[in-house]
Amino acid sequence: MSSKEAILSNIKKNIKQQFDMPDISIQGIQYEDKLAQFIAISKAVGGNVQLVKKGEDINEIIRKLYPEAKTIASNLPEITIATANPDTIATPQELNDTDVAIARGEVGVAENGCIWIPQDVKEKAVYFIAEYLVILLQRDKIVNNMHEAYKAIHFNDYGFGSFISGPSKTADIEQALVMGAQSAKGVTVLLTEE
């Protein structure tokens, strides 16, 4: 008997009483102003948020936010300031020393400041390896909570996605909060109108 068969048959053998799946039609917390809540929580978890007006140049905004940035990684068509493209580099290791990575989020979540980023680059290291991460998100794509989010998110063919909320952090040394554990030291969310 294979291990698979052994495990499955042992599970079956041991089930004594069975329970039904409950009805999970829970609405979850609703916010009067999802945008305001999203912005407040994003800041509370250490992220920056900036509202982008129609017609404003994203590239300008990013330059102003990170004037010292030398290496900028992105594959987004609207980004003109990229110096590296995570689609065309040979190895993900080459993305080390990226100052700013720019990515697109699909859905924002007001209850926790999370943004769903479905992988749309060949090397997903770009989301995690850069010193700073900029996430573009359309402000009308903000939902109230994770129940709504999980109904709204999509994957691309790459088969990876991550909800990211604020910069990488740790409190492992004496419970002292430090930003920039292994990934982004800072995150800026640019909320666009479209």
Place this chain on the structure above:
Amino acid sequence: MKIGLFVPCYVDAVFPEVGVATYKLLKHLVGEVDYPLNQTCCGQPMANAGFEQKAVPLAERFEEMFKGCDYVVAPSASCAAFVKLNYPRLLEGKHFCQSSDKIMDVCEFLHDILKVKQLPGKFPHKVSLHNSCHGVRELQLSSASELNIPSYSKIKDLLSLVEGITVLEPKNVDECCGFGGMFSVEEPDVSVRMGTDKLNNHIATGAEYITGPDSSCLMHMQGIAKRLHKPIKFIHVVQILAAGL
């Protein structure tokens, strides 16, 4: 309504005044109160130590003693909780358990059944309320601090009926004092540290008395207070409620 009084073993031996206060209060509010003479213990000490089968004869005796009563009232949240939650299981197959429906802690009884709205006594002192674990989490005497439920406290409601009293609560409002029955001697260091922390939290409220529904918790903290020469006094809730009787 026929009331039976159950006086827990350590109340009998160490804090008989708590039994007396309970009797007086119940008599004042209800009239006749029966005290079956052969009662000893509900069995909790042995059960929590891992020998619950030893509590079975005590459970049977309890059923027999109080079979004529409508309610069995005890000045001890943990004993009442023990009978309520464990006797049906301990007596399974032997006896249909009636005690678990009849048993009530005295505060529960006053608040939920008698719905007391007036008390004759005065207690012009500051007290710090000790929310004993079994009272809070097994008998729902107050809203447990872990739960997102509307806040309430049956004991505070009752104490507020006593003239002149100021009721305070310590920080970490329902953290365990560390008695836990034989836990107190099997894990003496943790037990004493828990008790000391709890005692200090009570003292920090500025109260003159620490009060609560469980003499076991009070006995443990009192033992520490005496060892540390802390002047704070201890009194059971029912003694405050019975003040003036």
Place this chain on the structure above:
Amino acid sequence: MSTKHSRAARLFLAQKEDSQWHNQSLWYVREKRDSFAMGLPEWEELRRLSSEIKRHTITHLDKYVEQFAQQAEANGVIVHWAKDAQEHNNIVYDILKQHQAKKLVKSKSMLTEECHLNDYLISKGIDVVETDLGERILQLMKIPPAHIVMPAIHLKRQQVGKLFEEKLHTEKGNSDPTYLAHAARLHLRNEFMTADAGMTGANFGVAATGDVVVCTNEGNADMSTSLPKLHIVSMGIEKIIPNYDSLSVFVRLLARSATGQPSTTYTSHFRKARPGGEMHIVLVDNGRSDIIGNEGHWETLKCLRCGACMNTCPVYRRSGGYSYTYFIPGPIGINLGMLRSPKEYSDNVSACSLCCSCDNVCPAKVNLSEQIYRWRQDLDSLHKANQMKKFISNRLTYIYNHPKLYRMCLKFAPIINHLPRFMVYNGLNAWGEGRELPTFAKHSFGSMWKKGKVK
């Protein structure tokens, strides 16, 4: 009457300042959990749903594990089945060997601790690097974790500073957490860059889609799997949940319960291998399928491994992870240890005052205190009952069953009040170590009643 836990706790508490700091730090996490729990009106509803979803899933687990494996395989992921820890370790090593992988970076996985994977791989010549900061510190110190979510909670910054001076060549005497964390960042960045394989645990496995969900604050699971091309997932079969609707319930409960955050920084979903890479999932049983059949204790399988029970437990906070003999401490650890080996881990069963706080914070409503109480009832038949406790219980039972004898004991008990201190307070009196004995009443309630003195 002592247990390994009570003796270890004594040593822990002897470090008065450190033990007080430990207690306060963990209570602070409990308070953060409270503030987030109270901020969601639907919090208790979420807990109820979480418990019911888990009960359903566990009691239909064969169906869900199979569905999960099928979905994962349809996504091109290679799924392995391990009956026990040894098989898990062999499978992981074989995968690494096949890929000639020499360096493995890992994000935190209590399952790999359970299987003693690290030691096994190291013995086979694999360089295993823990990448969670707390775990890496402990790995360099060669000591085990003290908490399942905050593994280095018991360490002070000076200890980390000294360690890093030696291992990472940081500035002498600098124990600033930010400085040290950034030094670790550079050190671990180098490890990620040169790793041949990345290993993660799994917080959840979604049966409907084959997703492996990993939650971190550091981003180390993502770094471990974005640089090396080989990704190995270690997953206990009880981690599987039905679908995204269920997942949304758990994800909303997890970080709030564990660390008092609305979410971990990263909640990553791994469905497929990276382009040009390989993804393996090792599904591990190691006793879990047997636990399903354990009527009194199967609900421990609902556990989300959030650690909230530890943070609230007044005993864990005042004794620390190392006082427990099982690698997982606190209320859940007492229960899991007994399920692993009742005879080996029975010392932990004393580490509980039955306050029931853990039951109320558990996001999956595991009946922790009730199960500990049940394990206590089993100790005698396992020949692990504390003999002094048994003796005292027997004596008490005898006295309580003989009311006349009981009355006589109460009559003579006040003598103890008058005994010289050396007779009462000595090595035989565990109560008296830190407390004064209560004063026995001259006249017990019963004797007053008999004399008509209770009116």
